[in-house]
Amino acid sequence: MRIGIVSPYGWDSPGGVQVHIRDLARYLIAQGHFVSVLAPVYDENSPVEDFVVPAGKPISIPYNGAVARVLFGPVAASRVRQWITSGNFDLLHIHEPAIPSLGLLACSIAEGAMVGTFHVSAPRIKIAFAIAPFVEPIVEKLNARIAVSEVARETLQIHLETDAVVIPNGINLKSFAGAAPRLEWQLGKTIGFIGRFDEKRKGLSLLLEALPEIVKVHPDIRVLVAGPGDQDDFIKDVDPALAGRITFLGKLNEEEKRQFFKSIELYIAPNTGGESFGIILAEAMATGVAILASDIDAFRSVLEDGKWGALFANSSAQDLAIKANQLLASQSTLDQMAAASPEGGARFDWSVVAEDILDIYEMVREEGQPVTLAADSRIWNRMMKGLGGN
Amino acid sequence: MINEWISIFIFLSAFIWYLTFTASRLDRLHHRVETSWASLDALLQQRAAIAIEIAHLAQADPATSIVLTHSAYLAREAKISERSEAEQALTEAFGYLYEDDLFPVEHSGLSEKLTAVNKKISAAIGIHRESVTATKAQRRRLVVKLFRLAGSAPLPVTYPFEDIAI
Structure with missing residues (x-):
């Protein structure tokens, strides 16, 4: 043709x-x-x-x-x-x-x-x-x-x-398979965020709002933030006790993105709206990582209503903290989710x-x-x- | 005086241009309905053919075979006014297969073939329904009715089975 x-x-x-x-x-x-x-x-x-x-x-x-x-x-x-x-x-x-x-x-x-x-x-x-x-x-x-x-x-x-x-x-499923974690990004229990973090609808501030509750249960938690944005401007509004737990990685290339997903324990997508599709979730699934996402329509359909990752009530820091604590409490659950998710990503190959x-x-x-x-x-x-x- | 004639002339030619524009738009829409119906029809025929293939498999349960063959032939030969009911009956016949776990065809590849055709049918239904809706919306316009721009083309219809075929 x-x-x-x-x-x-x-x-x-x-x-x-x-x-x-x-x-x-x-x-x-x-x-x-x-x-x-x-x-x-x-x-x-x-x-x-x-x-x-x-x-x-x-x-x-x-x-x-x-x-x-x-x-x-x-x-x-x-x-x-x-x-x-x-x-x-x-x-x-x-x-x-x-x-x-x-x-x-x-x-x-x-x-x-x-x-x-x-x-x-x-x-x-x-x-x-x-x-x-x-x-x-x-x-x-x-x-x-x-x-x-x-x-x-x-x-x-x-x-x-x-x-x-x-x-x-x-997405190209094959290119995501077999990604290796990066040692310097694997610091104990790590949760990850990716996206333009100074854009409100991407939801990083919601994640930080939930962070104190997560720290209470998991005192060794660390947050990796990937994506473009002005970190100095962002961090000055953050409680210094929390700021020490956050590492900004800046904009990642494709290879680094895969390493990022592989290095973290739980990927959190707290976007509050305005997403049409959510290709980033498909990519996360293809790499193989446990996912917790807001229950906006776009994400629900990518995750098939929670089949390939957990969902929390959109814009609720409280629910985000509860769900994250549940997931982080059980290493075997996280491992199972990470192992299962490439199958969910295969739908988008x-x-x-x-x-x-x-x-x-x-x-x-x-x-x-x-x-x-x-x-x-x-x-x-x-x-x-x-x-x-x- | 001359000026008035000129403005009348300009207005008239603009109006005539608008009429031809609308008419060719309608013509294109009617053509689209024909095309989308043709591809939906072809897919439904394929589905009936698969039903007959399944019925003819050696392992098939005879009662199911009769139901499948019967409804497949009805769907193939149905007149346009009976088509909706016939296709619906065929969908139900396929339903029995899955419901009672009677699908006899682990290794024949027919199950995959059916799934693939059904997937295409639901896309084709979406495409067809959209073209019908668009055409109907144009046909409802006053200028179209007043100047009979649709000519003798029949008003396209959606069939109920398009909602529930799969």
């Missing part, structure tokens, strides 16, 4: 969507499919994989509470047209077709078998309603919609009045996730025609040419 994938965000800037597309493209290529990824690329000289077609330099706009590196405009549109015409694709897989970037352009320009994946969850409601009339006729062309989580699906149902099939993000995506491709392709420029866009082209000729 000839598959064209459109990335909305800059290929050379970090982001979950780009990682997802990269891994998916690699998997599909390994299965013998032809894949071309159209993506904005910030630095023209940066090396990109040979399946990537750069579409131009993205611009940074504030979108949905973060800075997004997106690309649109007439030049980008003509690049998209060119790519579609020369690609002879059997199918287009468009990521984030509702965000003002390449995805939206491709979706409006192309016609034929198209699949869209929605990653984002809960944009601001008023804005979403205001842009819906523009987005609706475009997104409506997709033969099938995929949402990466139930939360993302709900966002779609509410804002665009459309439904989607849920297929989660993928690319061999499962990408096959589900391929099933959708097959369904959409069966009757759909190959991808061409949309009829109205062809007329537009001809008119422009006609005007130019005169």
Whole structure:
């Protein structure tokens, strides 16, 4: 199958969507499919994989509470047209077709078998309603919609009045197996936190609020905090008696992340909301570690309602302390949970996730025609040419 | 005077453009419903075929075989108005297999095949139901009704079995 994938965000800037597309493209290529990824690329000289077609330099706009590196405009549109015409694709897989970037352009320009994946969850409601009339006729062309989580699906149902099939993000299970702990991180009973800790919704302050109760029962407890953020700013509000127990590791690379999960006794995810999927839990499971997470919707579905890790009542420091103390009291429980969790992570391995995506491709392709420029866009082209000729 | 004619002309052409835009949008939606129904239909046929395969296995319990074959044939031959009931009956027939632990097929690979098809069916149902809902929503619009933009295309319907087939 000839598959064209459109990335909305800059290929050379970090982001979950780009990682997802990269891994998916690699998997599909390994299965013998032809894949071309159209993506904005910030630095023209940066090396990109040979399946990537750069579409131009993205611009940074504030979108949905973060800075997004997106690309649109007439030049980008003509690049998209060119790519579609020369690609002879059997199918287009468009990521984030509702965000003002390449995805939206491709979706409006192309016609034929198209699949869209929605990653984002809960944009601001008023804005979403205001842009819906523009987005609706475009997104409506997709033969099938995929949402990466139930939360993302709900966002779609509410804002665009459309439904989607849920297929989660993928991980490479194999690369997580066999990670080794790091001795300097194994200091007695250790609990771990990972994420941008100065962001309130990531919940580190909730964990610290629960910490005194945990220390009462487990006096030798230590906390490892991984992830970017300003630690001096954070630590000055923390009780000095507790501060001594906390070690900040800074931002970890992929390899260090696995070592981190392997070194700790219990991984705590106290996020209070705003998570669409929770890939970090899938990664923790794949590595093999006991998990305690808040019972927000995204985490409950990743952990299958507590099958692969314990849950505590969201935003309750008290419940967090109680559950953590229970788990930490029994080394055999922790060991059992750690041993069982890779099986839970296997649900998110690319061999499962990408096959589900391929099933959708097959369904959409069966009757759909190959991808061409949309009829109205062809007329537009001809008119422009006609005007130019005169 | 000229100015008025010009503005009337502009307004009219904009309106005509809007009508064609809406009409082609509708046309695309109708086509999508056809496509999504075709792939759902094909998957349901596959499911019926698996039922017959299971019934023909040597180890199968004869009563279950009869129930399975019967409902599979009914589902395959059902007219569109009877389809819902027939597919529902087939789902129930599969249900007996699992309920009473009658699944005779440890090594035939049919159980895995059935699970795979069922998974695809539930995705196909989601996709089909979405395209029907979107089309219906457009068909309800005043401009579509007033100018008969849907032409003679029948209004798509969802069948009850789409909620409970699996």
